[in-house]
Amino acid sequence: MDMAFIIETIVKIVVILLVFSALAGLGTYFERKVLAFMQRRLGPMHVGPFGLLQVAADGIKLFTKEDIIPQNVVKPIFKIAPVITAATAFMAAAAIPFWPQFTVFGYTVHPIVADVNIGILYVLGVMAIGLYGPLLGGMASANKFSLISAARSAAVFISYEVISGLSLLAPLMMVGSLSLVDINNYQVGGIGHWIIWSQPVAFILFWIAAFAETGRTPFHLVANDHEIIDGFGTEYSGMRWGLFFIGEYANMFFISFVIAIIFLGGFGDGTIAGAFQLLLKVAFFFFFFLWTRAAWPDVRPDQLMWLCWKVLMPIAVINVVITGLVMMF
Amino acid sequence: MHSEPLNDRNVSEHSAYYYVDIEEYPTTGWDKFKQVVKRTFRGELFVGLWVVMREMIKFDIHTVKYPLEKLPIGPRYRAVHKLLRLWESGYERCIGCGLCEKICISDCIRMDTKIDENSRKEVTEYSINLGRCIFCGYCAEVCPELAIVHGQRYENGSEQRAHFVIKDDMLTPLDFLTSGQQAEYPGFGSITPNESVTKTPLAY
Numbered sequence: 001m002d003m004a005f006i007i008e009t010i011v012k013i014v015v016i017l018l019v020f021s022a023l024a025g026l027g028t029y030f031e032r033k034v035l036a037f038m039q040r041r042l043g044p045m046h047v048g049p050f051g052l053l054q055v056a057a058d059g060i061k062l063f064t065k066e067d068i069i070p071q072n073v074v075k076p077i078f079k080i081a082p083v084i085t086a087a088t089a090f091m092a093a094a095a096i097p098f099w100p101q102f103t104v105f106g107y108t109v110h111p112i113v114a115d116v117n118i119g120i121l122y123v124l125g126v127m128a129i130g131l132y133g134p135l136l137g138g139m140a141s142a143n144k145f146s147l148i149s150a151a152r153s154a155a156v157f158i159s160y161e162v163i164s165g166l167s168l169l170a171p172l173m174m175v176g177s178l179s180l181v182d183i184n185n186y187q188v189g190g191i192g193h194w195i196i197w198s199q200p201v202a203f204i205l206f207w208i209a210a211f212a213e214t215g216r217t218p219f220h221l222v223a224n225d226h227e228i229i230d231g232f233g234t235e236y237s238g239m240r241w242g243l244f245f246i247g248e249y250a251n252m253f254f255i256s257f258v259i260a261i262i263f264l265g266g267f268g269d270g271t272i273a274g275a276f277q278l279l280l281k282v283a284f285f286f287f288f289f290l291w292t293r294a295a296w297p298d299v300r301p302d303q304l305m306w307l308c309w310k311v312l313m314p315i316a317v318i319n320v321v322i323t324g325l326v327m328m329f
Numbered sequence: 330m331h332s333e334p335l336n337d338r339n340v341s342e343h344s345a346y347y348y349v350d351i352e353e354y355p356t357t358g359w360d361k362f363k364q365v366v367k368r369t370f371r372g373e374l375f376v377g378l379w380v381v382m383r384e385m386i387k388f389d390i391h392t393v394k395y396p397l398e399k400l401p402i403g404p405r406y407r408a409v410h411k412l413l414r415l416w417e418s419g420y421e422r423c424i425g426c427g428l429c430e431k432i433c434i435s436d437c438i439r440m441d442t443k444i445d446e447n448s449r450k451e452v453t454e455y456s457i458n459l460g461r462c463i464f465c466g467y468c469a470e471v472c473p474e475l476a477i478v479h480g481q482r483y484e485n486g487s488e489q490r491a492h493f494v495i496k497d498d499m500l501t502p503l504d505f506l507t508s509g510q511q512a513e514y515p516g517f518g519s520i521t522p523n524e525s526v527t528k529t530p531l532a533y
């Protein structure tokens with residue numbers, strides 16, 4: 001391993017960290033604006049032009065707020081839980097190709113931290129670890145609402161993981177590789193080659209699972225404000241709570257990237273146009289997360305489990321079997 | 330609108346009341362599954378998506394930017410009190426009868442009167458303790474002279490509540506009166522238009 005490789009990797013990591021932390025902040029701004037417009041409100045308006053500096057104001061507030069550790073919590077676990085959420089969200093980004101490779105000054109840059117050959121497995125696995133944040137934070141909080149939230153996060157977790165795994169199995173069988181770069185290159189032939197056309201069912205299932213994975217609105221049971229206050233975040237304050245938040249929003253961006261790369265052709269043939277198309281697709285999926293939050297009601301935890309285990313999982317299995325049969329003959 | 334059909338509260342073909350048609354809840358797993366399928370493919374979710382998207386595109390924002398813009402407020406709104414003056418003479422309407430002080434449920438009106446040189450009762454002090462006032466409106470209701478009324482000043486944040494309710498603060502300033510800015514509330518119990526309340530003559 002030579003020095004240049006290490007430096008390049010570190011630079012990539014820092015860039016990804018900075019870009020996506022900033023994007024997570026901007027994501028909250030867009031979420032507020034979009035939700036506000038859909039509800040005929042104005043959203044943040046007063047800090048900076050169009051309220052853009054609201055993000056900075058929130059950041060200052062979160063950073064300077066007192067970090068309260070309540071008396072009866074299990075302190076080490078309570079302190080580490082937000083770090084788990086934020087860290088795993090960013091770790092998952094390591095295997096995601098954000099941009100096609102490009103050349104600056106004769107030096108080829110691969111905008112992916114680690115092109116491991118089990119990319120998607122790694123991404124899903126590390127994202128799944130992120131659920132330990134709510135689980136441990138909720139159980140350590142010595143608060144009933146947090147405890148309910150922790151129980152729900154475990155229930156949600158065992159439900160959606162089945163779907164996301166099984167639904168991805170069918171496209172992966174077609175591609176024959178777990179690397180996200182390979183999956184992208186499989187669809188290089190343009191819009192007709194996108195996996196969404198051959199695997200629409202898997203696409204829908206994975207999309208549904210993505211909502212459960214990020215805990216967004218139809219499945220926002222883990223921190224459902226009107227039922228259990230902020231769930232696992234009830235006892236948190238200041239930057240520890242902020243870490244949960246950054247983790248959630250970074251996760252939304254990363255899962256949008258994953259959906260766009262696996263099902264919608266990713267960055268295509270690697271030209272600049274393809275790269276911007278990828279960003280557009282990601283923007284659409286991110287917008288869709290906000291859109292559903294304005295439009296759809298939440299389901300109950302038992303409804304989510306019922307949906308995942310009794311409806312979506314059989315569909316996913318049937319999809320895998322049919323894909324296998326089609327590939328065999 | 331006739332209310333007769335609504336008076337008979339029994340559900341029958343003559344009354345306006347009817348039972349709301351509620352579908353049976355599904356009990357078996359198969360029925361539940363059918364309900365989910367029906368709801369999924371009837372496109373209700375997309376109706377929801379479309380509705381919010383439509384509102385976003387129409388961009389018909391209803392926000393009132395409060396300190397900069399204000400909504401009109403009803404004439405009978407019960408905010409901080411005002412003491413009014415007679416239109417034609419500018420004399421204070423309050424005759425010091427003390428009814429408002431008597432009726433106030435939270436006992437927060439405090440007044441002091443004396444007999445002036447014309448042996449007319451004069452109000453020297455009049456204050457309302459806003460810390461106790463519940464804005465019930467009884468004082469304005471009972472006042473025989475329409476002297477004490479509720480104003481529209483609902484923004485009563487201040488360093489001291491007393492800033493609002495000394496007699497001088499509540500009484501219409503004379504230049505306000507001459508420029509015609511003293512507002513009378515319309516509706517039940519208000520003064521008849523084009524006919525001012527006049528000073529009660531001393532010799533009855």
Ligand code: SF4
Nearest residue numbers: 433462463465466468
């Ligand atoms: S509004 Fe009611 S509580 Fe307030 S001063 Fe008048 S009578 Fe008293």
Ligand code: SF4
Nearest residue numbers: 423424426427429472
């Ligand atoms: S009821 Fe009216 S007239 Fe009588 S003292 Fe009170 S404000 Fe004056």
